[in-house]
Amino acid sequence: MIEGQPLIDFGWIAGHLESIGQRIIQHLQLTIVPLVLGIVISMILAIWAVRQRRAYGPITAITGLLYTIPSLAAFAVLRPITGLSLLTALIPLTTYTLLILFRNFVAGFVAVPADVLEAAEGMGYTRRERLLRVELPLAVPLMIAGVRLASVTTIGLATVAAVLGDTFGGLGQLITEGIQNFFPTKYLLGAALSVVLAFAADYLFVRFERLVTPWAHARAGGR
Amino acid sequence: MQDIVNFFLDPTHWQGDTGIPNRLLEHLVISGAAILAATLIAIPIGLYIGHTNRGAGLAINLANIGRAVPSYAMMVIPLPFTLSLAPVLGYSPTFGLNFLPVFLAMTFLAIPPLLVSTYAGLRSVDRDLVEAGRGMGLRERQILNGIELPLASSIIIGGFRTATLQVIATATIGAILAGGGLGRFIFDGLNQGLAGRASIYAGAILVSALAIGVDLVLALVQRRLTPIALRTTATRGRRGSARLPSGDDGAELPASA
Numbered sequence: 291m292i293e294g295q296p297l298i299d300f301g302w303i304a305g306h307l308e309s310i311g312q313r314i315i316q317h318l319q320l321t322i323v324p325l326v327l328g329i330v331i332s333m334i335l336a337i338w339a340v341r342q343r344r345a346y347g348p349i350t351a352i353t354g355l356l357y358t359i360p361s362l363a364a365f366a367v368l369r370p371i372t373g374l375s376l377l378t379a380l381i382p383l384t385t386y387t388l389l390i391l392f393r394n395f396v397a398g399f400v401a402v403p404a405d406v407l408e409a410a411e412g413m414g415y416t417r418r419e420r421l422l423r424v425e426l427p428l429a430v431p432l433m434i435a436g437v438r439l440a441s442v443t444t445i446g447l448a449t450v451a452a453v454l455g456d457t458f459g460g461l462g463q464l465i466t467e468g469i470q471n472f473f474p475t476k477y478l479l480g481a482a483l484s485v486v487l488a489f490a491a492d493y494l495f496v497r498f499e500r501l502v503t504p505w506a507h508a509r510a511g512g513r
Numbered sequence: 514m515q516d517i518v519n520f521f522l523d524p525t526h527w528q529g530d531t532g533i534p535n536r537l538l539e540h541l542v543i544s545g546a547a548i549l550a551a552t553l554i555a556i557p558i559g560l561y562i563g564h565t566n567r568g569a570g571l572a573i574n575l576a577n578i579g580r581a582v583p584s585y586a587m588m589v590i591p592l593p594f595t596l597s598l599a600p601v602l603g604y605s606p607t608f609g610l611n612f613l614p615v616f617l618a619m620t621f622l623a624i625p626p627l628l629v630s631t632y633a634g635l636r637s638v639d640r641d642l643v644e645a646g647r648g649m650g651l652r653e654r655q656i657l658n659g660i661e662l663p664l665a666s667s668i669i670i671g672g673f674r675t676a677t678l679q680v681i682a683t684a685t686i687g688a689i690l691a692g693g694g695l696g697r698f699i700f701d702g703l704n705q706g707l708a709g710r711a712s713i714y715a716g717a718i719l720v721s722a723l724a725i726g727v728d729l730v731l732a733l734v735q736r737r738l739t740p741i742a743l744r745t746t747a748t749r750g751r752r753g754s755a756r757l758p759s760g761d762d763g764a765e766l767p768a769s770a
Contacts, residue, residue: 358721362685469589
């Protein structure tokens with residue numbers, strides 16, 4: 291910090307609203323694309339693991355190993371390979387969602403009582419119908435809990451991606467530029483906005499879960 | 514590939530302040546300090562709310578808030594204060610730039626998984642056992658030390674694992690504030706353009722090996738601490754023949770690393 295400089299320069303913020311908005315949009319892209327990819331991949335893996343239980347152990351081991359690698363290392367390793375393309379950020383961000391999503395998706399399916407499955411079978415549901423009309427709706431609360439956690443995680447990790455360069459943008463870029471220029475307004479703004487974004491995503495999924503599974507909260511008096 | 518091997522074979526990379534041993538030491542010192550501080554704060558609080566079940570809602574909500582804060586954001590938020598307090602409290606500005614904010618962020622981030630797992634561990638203990646202990650005339654402290662802690666220890670270590678993983682990863686990012694640690698190899702490499710490739714890869718390999726190695730050691734400790742009766746069901750579940758695990762609400766996963 292330079293002597294006599296105010297901690298937050300509101301004039302600067304007011305004058306840069308457009309570029310700040312741009313960073314927020316970039317950050318949302320860095321979050322939403324990996325999240326959607328992660329959900330698709332994890333759903334396929336989860337359905338597979340529920341049917342072939344032998345697959346569960348190896349899938350958890352591999353996604354767990356990917357999860358253990360510090361994010362900065364993953365981004366850095368990919369940069370010389372995929373260059374400064376968005377892929378460098380999107381690949382690790384996607385793989386980091388897999389462990390959380392896969393585990394919660396499987397847990398969601400497993401939480402469906404065997405009686406219910408048998409009843410569905412007795413009613414003449416095919417395997418596909420049973421999956422779509424019985425298993426998925428009942429698995430939803432745990433699945434959304436997983437997506438909620440994965441979204442918050444991805445928002446946090448996306449800030450780290452900015453360390454690799456301007457191409458990746460996002461709110462982390464505001465933090466990095468602010469640090470490099472000794473300009474607290476910029477890095478504090480980037481930090482504050484990323485925290486706000488994480489909380490907003492968390493809150494949004496809590497609301498969403500209540501919206502799509504009203505039965506889960508009806509007894510608790512709309513808790 | 515060859516340049517990465519050469520990086521490790523180069524004797525100058527094994528000595529001095531910028532060598533691998535010193536960077537590793539820096540990484541371990543800041544990580545260890547943060548884990549220690551977080552443990553000293555989180556475990557007693559977790560034991561208290563787990564044993565008494567008092568204030569659980571508040572503590573878990575606070576821990577959830579802590580979990581949502583991105584680690585990179587967390588280390589720059591205290592930065593203006595750690596810098597401006599340097600002359601007041603008499604520590605060096607460098608310490609206020611690259612040790613203190615990163616240390617504070619890591620401590621803050623390690624508290625939620627430790628607190629939640631300690632609480633969840635104690636609550637997982639069969640209440641009948643606690644009542645039996647009380648009936649036998651054990652004091653509250655004896656119940657905690659003799660019944661609850663041994664049965665909860667593997668879950669608590671699970672939270673410790675998560676916290677450690679997060680701290681090691683955050684220490685890597687912390688090197689951007691001109692600090693030490695293994696992340697420096699990555700940042701130094703990134704600043705050198707094409708020539709920095711070997712340094713980037715060496716840093717990534719070292720820090721991943723550290724994270725995976727520490728996690729494996731803690732996984733072994735966790736297995737050891739799991740009561741034998743619980744251990745057999747866990748192994749059976751892992752083989753996948755009996756049942757799949759019941760999943761988690763994320764209690765043991767960090768927000769971001």
